[in-house]
Amino acid sequence: MEGLGRIFTDCDPDHQRGIFRAKSKKLIDKVTTVPEAVRNLVRDGDYLAVGGFGGVRIPTALLHEIVRQKKQHLGFAGHTSTHDCEILAAGRCFDRCDVAYVIGLEARGIPKMARKYFESGAVECTEWTNATLSWRLRAAAMGISFIPVRSMLGTDTGLHSAAKEILCPFTGQKYFAVPALFPDVALIHVHESDTFGNAHLRGIQVSDQDLARASKKVILSCERLVSTDFFRNDQERTTIPYYLVDAVVEVPFGSYPGNMPYEYYSDERHLQQWMVAEETPQDYQAFLDKYIFNTADFGEYLALCGGKKRMQQLRDLEFLRPPQAEEVE
Amino acid sequence: MEGLGRIFTDCDPDHQRGIFRAKSKKLIDKVTTVPEAVRNLVRDGDYLAVGGFGGVRIPTALLHEIVRQKKQHLGFAGHTSTHDCEILAAGRCFDRCDVAYVIGLEARGIPKMARKYFESGAVECTEWTNATLSWRLRAAAMGISFIPVRSMLGTDTGLHSAAKEILCPFTGQKYFAVPALFPDVALIHVHESDTFGNAHLRGIQVSDQDLARASKKVILSCERLVSTDFFRNDQERTTIPYYLVDAVVEVPFGSYPGNMPYEYYSDERHLQQWMVAEETPQDYQAFLDKYIFNTADFGEYLALCGGKKRMQQLRDLEFLRPPQAEEVE
C-alpha cells in the first residue's frame, strides 16, 4: 500500500545537512523579543511544529504573535495539538497539516470554528498518528530520510498518509516506511534556558527531544533565563543543547492557559471561554480581537485573564494547595 | 552490497514481543547477589551486551563472576568494549562477537592475550561501527527489525557486516539496513537503583538508554541502593524504569578499575598491571588466578587492589583533589 497523502516537507537529509552545517556553534547571546523572534524566523509558507502536548507546555506567546503578525500559508505538524492548533486555526495561519490529532481539546470537546476551518477545505491534510509523527521526527533527528514503523498498516489512516509499504530485508515483514519530518521552525516552551539556548525541559518530553534536533530553526520560549552554570554544573539538565537553537525569549507563564508541569496548572475557565466563543462567528471575532489582535503583548493577555492573582491560583492548583488567592470572576 | 557477516541474534520483533510481554510489571524486590544474578540469568550460549564505555561505568563485578562461573559460548556486543572485553576474553567466555571496537584499551594500547584470542580464530566476528551498533540497539528498542543507516557504505567494514543495502522509497538514496539487536542479557552498572530496578545513570548514557530497552534480561549493578522516593520525587532521574529490569545487585566501586563519573577515576596502575600480565601466558594465568579465580568476590578483589585507601585515592582523582591518602604501591 502507498499512502495517497502529500508529503509537505523535503525528507532528503542531504538537503538538510548543509542547513545544519551552516548553523553557528558559537556561544552567542540569542535572547530576543517575541515579536522579533517571530518576525525574523517565521516566514510565510514555513512548515511549523510546536512542542509540548497541545494544552501542556505550549509556547502561547509565540503562537499569539504568529496570529498577530498574520503569518500565512504555514504547514503544521498536528501531533496532539489542541489549544496550539486552536490558536493557529483562529489566525487561519496554516493551509496544510500533518494530522495525528487536531481540532479537539481532549476531554474538553471540539471547538466549533477550528473544526469548521478543517471541514471547509482550507486545510490540506495528510493523516498520521502520534507515534508515526514522533518517529518521523526521530528519523529526521537521526539524519535519515525514512524509518520503518508498524502503525497504520491495513487502515484508512495509512491510506491517507504518505507512507509506503516496504519489506524488511531480514525478516520479510511488512512495514510502513514513513518519511523524515524536518520542520522549518520549531517553537518550544521550556522551563529554563540560558542566553545561548541551552535548555532544560522538566517532566515529559513528549517529542521535543527529537523536534529540537529535527528542525532547521528552533525558537525557545522559557519560563526563566538562567546562567550557563545551571547546565555546566549538572550536565544532565541539558535537554536541548545551544547549538540547535536560533532564538530565546523569556516569557514567564508562557504556557498559559496551558499547563506547565511543576509551575502552574491549566486555566480551564479560560479554555472554556475560548470554546464558548467559538460557537458563533461574532463572538469568535470579538474574543480574538480582545485577547489577541488588540493586545500588544503576552503581558497584556495575562492581565486580561486575571493577571498575577489568577496566575497564583493556577500555581496553587498545580501544587495541589488550597487556593491562597481569592477566586476572581 | 550485502554484508558477508553472520547475524548472531534474532532480529524479528514478533519473537521478542512475547518475551517482553511476559516480563512482570510488578513492583517486586529484585535485589540479589552477584553470584546468584549470574547463575540465574546468564546461560551458556547467551548473547551478552555490556553497558558503559569499555573502561568507564562498567559492571566489573558481574564480568568477573561470569569468568569465575566459566560461562561459555557467549555472544558479545563489542561496541567500544575495552576492559570489559579484556575480562571476558580472559575467561574465553565468548565465541562470537559483533565488533565495533574490541581488544584495545584506547590510548592505553592493546593487551596481547586478548588480541591473540581474536586472532586465533576462536571468535567468529561480524564487523560494525560504534554508531551502527548503537542504532541496532535503538531499532530493537523501537520494536522494529531493522533501521536504515548511512555508515559503512562502500567499505570492507560494510562488506564484513551483516547489513544489506536498500533504497529509500522516497528519495532513492542508498542505505544500509542494519538488523535490530536484541541481546539476551544486558549488564549495566549505574549510580543508583531502587530495589525494583528503577535506575539512575549519571553523565553520558553511551548506548545504555537503548540497551536496557532492547535486552530480554537486564542485570543492574549499582553503586548504591536508594529508596523509590528518589525517583518518585524527581521523575527525570529514571534512566531505566523498573519494568525492564530482572535483577539488581549493590556493588560499591563496582566499575573499578574503570572510571565511574562523579564517583571515582579509573585505576590506570591496575589496568597497566593487566596489560603487563598479558605479555606472557604464565604471568597471565597467575594474574587471573590471583585477581579473579582465587578471589571469592568483588570485595576481595578490591582489597587485593589496595582496598579503601586506593578507592579514596581514586575518588580524590575524580574530584581533582590533591591525594588525601598516601600512595600505596
Next chain:
Amino acid sequence: MISTEYNGMELLVCVASRYLEDGSSVSVGTGLPVAAAMLAQKLYAPNLLVIFEAGGIAPLLPTMPISVGDSRTTYKAIQATSMTEVMDTLARGLVDICFLGGAQIDMYGNLNSTMVGTDYRHPKVRFPGSGGANDFGSLAWRTIVVSPQSVRRFVTKVDFITTPGYLDGPGAREKAGLPPGTGPYKVITNLAVLGYDQESKWMRVESVHPGVTLDEVKSNTGFQLLVKDPLETTEAPTEQELRMLREEVDPLKLVIGREAK
C-alpha cells in the same frame, strides 16, 4: 451503608476495572479509563502499571488528569519520559491493554475517529484523527473499547478505519503486517459487554447489563451480532467497588458524575 444503586457511568467503570490484571500494563486516556485503572489498583491489581501516552509512567494520581499529558500524569510518577519512548515501549510489546473510543465501530472492531462521510477531502464531519489510537490499536496486546451503544455508532462498515480492529476478518491483521496476537478484546457499552468470536472475529454479546434485554442490545446495533451461549448478565457493581469508586477514586464525581452517553 453505601447505596448499591448505581448510575451508568459507575457501572462502566466497575466493569472495565475487572479486565485489568495484576502485573500487567495499561495505557489509559483521561476520564473513564483512568478511573477504571485506579479502581483496579485499589481492588484487584495493586501492581497494575499505568502508562500515559504522553510520557507519564506509574504516577500516584492525586486527582483526575484533564489531559493525558498534564501534571497529574507524572505526580510522584516512576518516570516522566517522552511520548516517543511510550510508543517504542508499545511497539516492543510491553503494553498489555489499551482503552480506546471512537465515533464509529464495526463488527470487526475497527474504529473511526477521523471523519464521517465518504470523501476524505470533503468530510461531512471532521474528528480529531488517530492521536495515538491507531498505534495502540495496532501494537497493544488487547484493545478494550468503551462506547455508548447505538445504531449510529455500531455500524456495518465504518466510514474510515482510523484504528484497526480485525480489519476485514480472520487473518487480516497478520496479512496487513500487524504483530500476531494483538487486537480487539472487549467492547463495554452502556448496555452490554461484547467480545469477539475466536474464529470469525465477529463481535458478539457476552453479557447484558442488569435490566437490559438482548433485544435492546440488538436494536442499538447496526449490524448482525453474535451472541454467546449461554448469554450472561453482567455482574452489577459490588458494594465494595462502589464504595471505593465513590470515596477514593472519584470523590469529586468528575467521571461518575457524567452521563454514560
Next chain:
Amino acid sequence: MISTEYNGMELLVCVASRYLEDGSSVSVGTGLPVAAAMLAQKLYAPNLLVIFEAGGIAPLLPTMPISVGDSRTTYKAIQATSMTEVMDTLARGLVDICFLGGAQIDMYGNLNSTMVGTDYRHPKVRFPGSGGANDFGSLAWRTIVVSPQSVRRFVTKVDFITTPGYLDGPGAREKAGLPPGTGPYKVITNLAVLGYDQESKWMRVESVHPGVTLDEVKSNTGFQLLVKDPLETTEAPTEQELRMLREEVDPLKLVIGREAK
C-alpha cells in the same frame, strides 16, 4: 623567553590546531586531537565546539582525558548525552571536522584500523576495528588524519577499508551513498601536511615540515604522491603557540612529552 625549539609532537599539535575554525565543531579522540582543539580554543577558535564520541559535549577540560568517555570529557560540560545522540548529530551534518588515525592509509585516504592480512577470518594482525571511525569518516564534513609517515603505513591499497576516504576515486563516495561534500581533508604527519587533489582525489603533499625534504616524504610513502605547486614549507610553531601549548594546554606533557611516532 620560551624556547622556540620544538619536538615532533609539538609541531603536530600546532599544525593541527590551525585547521580548526571558530564557530565550527570538532569531534576529538584522546591525545593529540584534544590538545589541538584546546590550543585552537585558546588562540584561534574560542567558540570551537568540542564533541566527544561517547557523549561529552563542550567540556571545560581540566586535564587530558584517558578515554573519550571518561569523566574529564564531561567536566563542566554543556551536556552529557549519549553516544547515540552524538552519532545522530553527526548524521545530521553538525560535525564539521573529525580527527582519525589508522594502521594504514592509501592514496585516496581510505583508512585501515581492522586488520593486516588478506583473509578476514585469519588476520595476520587484528586491530580494534572501526569504533566510531567509519561513522565519522562517512558523515563528518572533513576528516583530518594524523599519522606517522612510513611506507608501511602509506600504502597503495589498504588491506581493509575500515573507514572510507575517497574509496576508489572521484565520485565513489557519492556512488556508495555517502553524503555529498564529505570526506578526507588533510593528513598531518611527522614529515608533511598532505591534502587531496580536487579532481583526481589523490593525496598530494601541500607543505613539508621545516628541515624535511620532499624526497624524504616520498621515500616514506608507498605510493605515488602528487605535489602541490608551489610546494610550501609548513609554518613552524610560533612562540605564542608553543607557550600556550606548554604552559596551559599540556603542562604535564601528557601529549607533547610523547614521541611523534
